[in-house]
Amino acid sequence: MTDSEIMETITSIFRMVLKRENIILTETTTAGEVEGWDSLTNMTLMAETERHFGIRFSFREIMKLRNIGDLCRLVSEKTGERD
Amino acid sequence: MAFISIGFAVLTGICFILYYMLPARCRKYVLLAASCIFVGYSNTMFLAAAVSVSIFTYCAGIILDSGWGKRRQGIVFWSSVGLLLFCWTGFRYAGTLTGWTGIIFPLGISFYTFQAVSYLTEIYWGEEKAERDLPAFMLYMMLFMKFLAGPIERPSDLLPQIRKGGSPSYGMMSYGMKLIVVGLFKKLALADHIAPYIDNIFASAHTASGVQLLMASLLYPIELYADFSGYTDMAIGTAMLFGIRLSDNFRQPFFACTTADFWRRWHMSLSFWVRDYIYVPLTSVTRGWGHWGVAMSLITTFVILGIWHGAGWTFVIYGLIQGIVILWETHTSGTRNRVRELMGGRIFSAVSAVRTYLIFAFSLIFFRSPSVRDALYFISNISFRADSSWKEMNIGMSDHVCIVAGAALVLMWAYDFFMSRNDLLEKLGKSPAPVRWAVYYLVTILILAYGKIGTENFIYLQF
Numbered sequence: 001m002t003d004s005e006i007m008e009t010i011t012s013i014f015r016m017v018l019k020r021e022n023i024i025l026t027e028t029t030t031a032g033e034v035e036g037w038d039s040l041t042n043m044t045l046m047a048e049t050e051r052h053f054g055i056r057f058s059f060r061e062i063m064k065l066r067n068i069g070d071l072c073r074l075v076s077e078k079t080g081e082r083d
Numbered sequence: 084m085a086f087i088s089i090g091f092a093v094l095t096g097i098c099f100i101l102y103y104m105l106p107a108r109c110r111k112y113v114l115l116a117a118s119c120i121f122v123g124y125s126n127t128m129f130l131a132a133a134v135s136v137s138i139f140t141y142c143a144g145i146i147l148d149s150g151w152g153k154r155r156q157g158i159v160f161w162s163s164v165g166l167l168l169f170c171w172t173g174f175r176y177a178g179t180l181t182g183w184t185g186i187i188f189p190l191g192i193s194f195y196t197f198q199a200v201s202y203l204t205e206i207y208w209g210e211e212k213a214e215r216d217l218p219a220f221m222l223y224m225m226l227f228m229k230f231l232a233g234p235i236e237r238p239s240d241l242l243p244q245i246r247k248g249g250s251p252s253y254g255m256m257s258y259g260m261k262l263i264v265v266g267l268f269k270k271l272a273l274a275d276h277i278a279p280y281i282d283n284i285f286a287s288a289h290t291a292s293g294v295q296l297l298m299a300s301l302l303y304p305i306e307l308y309a310d311f312s313g314y315t316d317m318a319i320g321t322a323m324l325f326g327i328r329l330s331d332n333f334r335q336p337f338f339a340c341t342t343a344d345f346w347r348r349w350h351m352s353l354s355f356w357v358r359d360y361i362y363v364p365l366t367s368v369t370r371g372w373g374h375w376g377v378a379m380s381l382i383t384t385f386v387i388l389g390i391w392h393g394a395g396w397t398f399v400i401y402g403l404i405q406g407i408v409i410l411w412e413t414h415t416s417g418t419r420n421r422v423r424e425l426m427g428g429r430i431f432s433a434v435s436a437v438r439t440y441l442i443f444a445f446s447l448i449f450f451r452s453p454s455v456r457d458a459l460y461f462i463s464n465i466s467f468r469a470d471s472s473w474k475e476m477n478i479g480m481s482d483h484v485c486i487v488a489g490a491a492l493v494l495m496w497a498y499d500f501f502m503s504r505n506d507l508l509e510k511l512g513k514s515p516a517p518v519r520w521a522v523y524y525l526v527t528i529l530i531l532a533y534g535k536i537g538t539e540n541f542i543y544l545q546f
Contacts, residue, residue, distance in 0.1 A: 019417055039358050047376075
């Protein structure tokens with residue numbers, strides 16, 4: 001899976017979970033910049049990402065994520081390991 | 084030692100002079116000596132408890148950071164945190180649960196124990212290194228201006244400042260002084276004026292009229308906010324005199340449009356603590372359960388936040404209400420967005436802020452009542468009905484108190500409103516000297532003339 005495909009899939013997950021069709025994500029997007037992405041929705045977003053890509057993040061990995069770029073890289077790493 | 088007292092002013096004054104007179108390397112020792120005097124002033128047992136917890140946490144931190152394997156680290160971490168929480172729970176709840184009155188509850192223990200847990204968790208998670216400088220660590224735990232009721236500081240925020248040794252600019256000191264005055268104003272001109280009357284209604288709910296119960300429940304959040312944020316302003320302001328920036332604890336909470344947003348603005352150092360160390364790990368474990376995982380984590384977190392305040396079902400229900408309301412809000416966000424579009428942003432925000440305030444005021448009836456039965460009696464008897472005259476609405480306050488407290492409330496709300504848009508204190512610092520000094524004199528005269536001088540207690544000292 002290419003980086004742009006991962007970004008596209010994560011964007012669609014965010015739009016579905018946060019119920020907002022206008023969400024546009026970039027590598028540098030952080031939680032503060034996306035309406036509705038807060039501590040209440042963060043784990044749902046992570047769980048949905050895990051379910052969609054068929055991977056599992058550790059608690060430490062989730063805690064270390066600082067922006068969407070970090071999440072994409074982690075997904076890429078995990079799907080690469082799996083394949 | 085009381086926070087608003089001659090003793091505290093003298094201690095801070097002497098500490099301030101020595102802090103800047105002695106070489107920079109002595110600064111942390113000056114602050115530590117002042118902190119020890121402050122903590123041990125009324126009871127040396129309080130000092131012994133704080134020093135013991137600090138030294139224990141310091142040693143546990145070094146062991147945790149000594150490069151042992153993950154399994155051994157886990158044993159050290161869980162046993163240390165378990166012991167800290169066991170001691171805290173013992174002091175906190177043993178008296179209430181066993182009825183034994185011989186237990187002295189050490190001042191500030193809820194706050195410094197949570198700081199200790201935060202410190203050990205950050206080391207365990209690999210986010211922080213153990214502090215090797217014992218005096219610096221003792222200051223992190225016992226710094227006198229935040230010792231009694233927080234803010235609950237994180238090691239990454241406070242320890243680097245202590246290590247560096249504060250060298251504040253004149254602007255920072257001036258800002259700190261202004262914050263102290265704002266805190267004094269909130270406490271003396273508002274909280275302490277209305278507190279006795281609200282206390283009286285809660286203490287005699289069975290003889291109060293419906294409208295008195297209504298007014299007391301509506302005014303209690305204001306009293307609590309003026310009291311606790313007043314204390315926090317003074318703590319943050321005093322720390323600024325020594326070049327230390329403590330964490331924010333309040334950010335205009337009564338402008339929050341949802342209860343979730345309210346908890347990002349109210350007692351932030353505690354709500355962020357429970358979020359980071361209880362809610363986030365819990366949701367991580369239960370994230371496979373979908374909405375049920377979030378619901379369970381949220382309710383558990385807020386129940387813990389509730390019982391942090393004390394043993395008893397009243398605090399459990401207080402926390403439960405917050406959790407249930409936030410859960411309801413997360414499930415109705417779509418409807419809320421549609422209503423916002425229909426009503427318009429401003430009207431919707433105003434209505435939502437009132438709704439959030441009323442929910443919080445309702446939950447505080449449990450927080451403030453001695454038992455669930457009393458709280459239920461209080462709630463079931465709230466009405467607009469007066470026993471004899473509509474004047475009962477003033478819950479016994481004289482016209483003078485009503486006017487002073489009412490004016491102070493308007494000023495506090497105006498201050499919060501402008502602070503939410505601009506830093507009013509910074510703006511004041513940049514205004515022409517005559518305007519600045521006129522405001523300084525005016526506020527000082529208002530506090531001296533209308534403040535209820537002679538008070539020593541803050542609501543959150545009991546926690």
